[in-house]
Amino acid sequence: MDSLGCALLPSTCALCGSSLPHLSSVPICEVCWTEFPVQSGDLCSRCGDKLDAPVLAGPTKIGLCRACRLAPPPFVRAVAYGPYQDRMKAAIHALKYDRLHAVARGLGRMLAEAIAQLADEAPTEILVVPVPLHRSKHAERGFNQARSLAFHALAALAKSHPAWKLTQAPRTLMRQRATESQFGLTPRQRRLNVKGAFEVSDPAAVTLKNALIVDDIFTTGATARAAAKTLMEAGAASVWVATLARASRVYGNRHGTSAQFDDAEENFELAGKLPDATLQGSSIYSSYGQSSF
Numbered sequence: 001m002d003s004l005g006c007a008l009l010p011s012t013c014a015l016c017g018s019s020l021p022h023l024s025s026v027p028i029c030e031v032c033w034t035e036f037p038v039q040s041g042d043l044c045s046r047c048g049d050k051l052d053a054p055v056l057a058g059p060t061k062i063g064l065c066r067a068c069r070l071a072p073p074p075f076v077r078a079v080a081y082g083p084y085q086d087r088m089k090a091a092i093h094a095l096k097y098d099r100l101h102a103v104a105r106g107l108g109r110m111l112a113e114a115i116a117q118l119a120d121e122a123p124t125e126i127l128v129v130p131v132p133l134h135r136s137k138h139a140e141r142g143f144n145q146a147r148s149l150a151f152h153a154l155a156a157l158a159k160s161h162p163a164w165k166l167t168q169a170p171r172t173l174m175r176q177r178a179t180e181s182q183f184g185l186t187p188r189q190r191r192l193n194v195k196g197a198f199e200v201s202d203p204a205a206v207t208l209k210n211a212l213i214v215d216d217i218f219t220t221g222a223t224a225r226a227a228a229k230t231l232m233e234a235g236a237a238s239v240w241v242a243t244l245a246r247a248s249r250v251y252g253n254r255h256g257t258s259a260q261f262d263d264a265e266e267n268f269e270l271a272g273k274l275p276d277a278t279l280q281g282s283s284i285y286s287s288y289g290q291s292s293f
């Protein structure tokens, strides 16, 4: 029983290893909770990607990244709490792979802060749709982290934004087939990999409704694009996206090593929005799981 208790309630911080002052159901120390990185700098006003240089898009002078200018995403806007690095990365791994469910509440509060960035512009009534796992992945992991984070985020938002009608819709979107890692795939193979991955269980439930897709990590945006496209095709009025973390796109590096995203589930490409020639010819897209040069 003692060993079981210790397994459930570690006495050291799961992120920095410092000893916790007392047994806690949340194995992250107070210092670590205050040191999660937050998004900063110039971000794409559409997808939230970092803008390397100020990019002006037409007379409105809204900064858009290259991907959003070439192929506007089917969602209105994507926001994230912070970059996928340091403590954020460690905490998400602790939740997903070490199954430290107690971490979900604190991370859910951060997701709530990300969602709150949309409060002024998003509709007053919105369905919150966690990105689903395929049932084989769900069986393997035992839970869907996106759903867990959404649950805690909505609990926090009910207090901070009581007038905002955010409704959980965890069964709206289904992943109808398992998707392979995008690692090492050509743009065409990636398109095929993500194509048709999602379906809406009951289109009548989303017709003319606004939806907020929620996930733990936004990497290249292909998952968000595919999920948003599915919801829009089912008749949604608008789709928004909020994630806990944002992995910045890696631009080709001078050492010629492969740039990698280490979350295999999120190694997606632009879901077929750009022609292969554009993808292959662009330094921006040259690096996913391939040599940069």
Ligand SMILES: [Zn+2]
Binding pocket: 013, 014, 015, 016, 017, 018, 028, 029, 030, 031, 032
């Ligand atoms: Zn710590």
Ligand SMILES: [Zn+2]
Binding pocket: 044, 045, 046, 047, 048, 049, 064, 065, 066, 067, 068, 069
């Ligand atoms: Zn963008």
